[in-house]
Amino acid sequence: MLLSSSSLPSKQDSWPVLPHLNRLTSIARRNKLQVSLAQIKKQQTQHVLILNSLSGEVSTTTSTGKLRVAYQGVPGAYSEFAAKTAWPDCITVPCRVLTDAITAVETGRADGAVLPAESTKEGTALQNYGLLLRHDVSIVQELNLFVHYCLLAIPGVKKGELKRVISHPMALAQCNRTLARLGLDCESVEDTAGAVKLLLSHKMLDTAAIASSRAASLYGLNILAHGLQDESWNVTRFLILSRVPRIMWENRFRIKTSMVVAHHNETLTLLLKVLSAFSSRNINLTKLEVNNPSKDDGLVMMLDVQGGFYKEFPCVLYVDFEGSMADQKVKDAIAEISKSPVFIRILGCYAADPNIYGLQ
Numbered sequence: 286m287l288l289s290s291s292s293l294p295s296k297q298d299s300w301p302v303l304p305h306l307n308r309l310t311s312i313a314r315r316n317k318l319q320v321s322l323a324q325i326k327k328q329q330t331q332h333v334l335i336l337n338s339l340s341g342e343v344s345t346t347t348s349t350g351k352l353r354v355a356y357q358g359v360p361g362a363y364s365e366f367a368a369k370t371a372w373p374d375c376i377t378v379p380c381r382v383l384t385d386a387i388t389a390v391e392t393g394r395a396d397g398a399v400l401p402a403e404s405t406k407e408g409t410a411l412q413n414y415g416l417l418l419r420h421d422v423s424i425v426q427e428l429n430l431f432v433h434y435c436l437l438a439i440p441g442v443k444k445g446e447l448k449r450v451i452s453h454p455m456a457l458a459q460c461n462r463t464l465a466r467l468g469l470d471c472e473s474v475e476d477t478a479g480a481v482k483l484l485l486s487h488k489m490l491d492t493a494a495i496a497s498s499r500a501a502s503l504y505g506l507n508i509l510a511h512g513l514q515d516e517s518w519n520v521t522r523f524l525i526l527s528r529v530p531r532i533m534w535e536n537r538f539r540i541k542t543s544m545v546v547a548h549h550n551e552t553l554t555l556l557l558k559v560l561s562a563f564s565s566r567n568i569n570l571t572k573l574e575v576n577n578p579s580k581d582d583g584l585v586m587m588l589d590v591q592g593g594f595y596k597e598f599p600c601v602l603y604v605d606f607e608g609s610m611a612d613q614k615v616k617d618a619i620a621e622i623s624k625s626p627v628f629i630r631i632l633g634c635y636a637a638d639p640n641i642y643g644l645q
C-alpha cells in the first residue's frame with residue numbers, strides 16, 4: 286500500500302491532516318492497507334491525500350494518470366460540464382442514473398462524481414442529498430453553474446408543431462412557468478442531453494427537449510428558443526464527491542463544511558440549538574435546511590460511515606458553515622450540538638467557490 290498525493294486539480298491548497306486521520310486509517314483498514322503517520326505527515330506539503338491500493342481496489346487514476354469523474358447523463362449534460370469545469374483534465378464517465386455515478390466512486394471505478402445539489406429556483410434537491418447520505422463518499426468541491434436552457438427540436442420542426450417537451454426534472458421545474466405559457470406537456474427523462482438523444486432516436490416531431498446549446502451542437506438539433514428558465518438568475522450548485530475526504534491544513538482559502546444532523550425529537554428545539562451553537566461562536570451558516578419528510582415518504586436513511594450500517598431518522602438538518610473541522614470553535618460548536626440525542630455526519634470540508642461559471 287502507499288499513501289500518495291494525487292494530481293487532483295485544485296484551486297486550493299491547504300487542509301489540516303490530523304482531523305481526517307481516523308477516517309483515512311479506517312478506509313485503509315477496510316482495504317487491508319497500512320497507513321503510517323510519518324508518511325501522512327510527509328505528504329502535508331501536497332494538496333490532496335488519496336489512498337492508493339496496490340490491489341487496485343481503490344485505484345485513483347487511469348493509466349494515463351487522468352482522474353475519472355462520473356456523472357448522471359450523456360455527453361452534453363450540465364453535470365458533464367460541471368465535471369470538466371471542476372477538474373479540466375478529467376475523463377468524464379457517463380452514467381444512466383445518479384446512484385450509478387456515486388456507486389462508481391464508492392467502488393473505486395471513478396475518482397469523483399457530480400451531484401446537482403440545489404438551485405436558486407427550486408432550492409435543495411432533497412432526493413440527490415438523500416443519495417449522498419446513503420453512500421460512503423465525501424464532498425471535496427463545490428461549483429456554481431449559471432444554467433441557461435434552450436428549447437431544442439429536430440431540424441425542420443417548427444415551434445407551433447410542438448405538443449410536448451422532455452427533459453431532466455430540474456430543468457422542467459426551472460422552466461415551469463415558461464412551459465405553461467407555451468402550453469406544452471412535460472415529461473421527465475434521466476438527463477437533458479439524454480432527452481436530445483431520445484428525440485433523435487425516436488424521430489419525435491411533436492416533441493422538444495430542454496437542454497444546453499452545447500447539446501444542440503453535439504447532436505445536430507435546432508435551437509427554437511433561448512433562455513427558457515423562469516428566473517433570469519438561474520444558478521445550480523453542484524457538489525463533487527470523492528471516496529476520500531479532501532484534507533485542508535492551511536487557511537489560505539475560505540473553507541466550508543457540510544454536515545447533517547439527524548434526530549428523532551422536536552425539530553424546532555434542535556434547530557434553535559444548532560443556531561445558538563454556531564451564532565454564539567460567530568460561525569457563518571451558508572445553508573440550514575430541514576428535511577422532514579411526510580409519513581408517506583418514509584424515513585430518511587443514512588449510512589453511518591464509521592459503523593458501516595444504515596440508520597433511519599424522521600428528520601434531518603442540512604447545515605453548511607464557514608470553517609473547517611480543524612477550527613477549535615467549529616469543534617466546540619459540534620460538541621455542543623452532540624450533547625443532544627442527535628447523529629451527526631460530516632459530509633465534507635472543501636474550499637468555498639465564490640465563482641459562478643457560465644454555460645449556454
Ligand SMILES: O=C(O)C(=O)Cc1ccccc1
Pocket residue numbers: 357358361362363364365401432453455456475476477478521
Ligand atoms: O440533465 C442534466 O444535464 C444534468 O446534468 C442534471 C441537471 C439538470 C438541470 C440542471 C442541473 C443539472
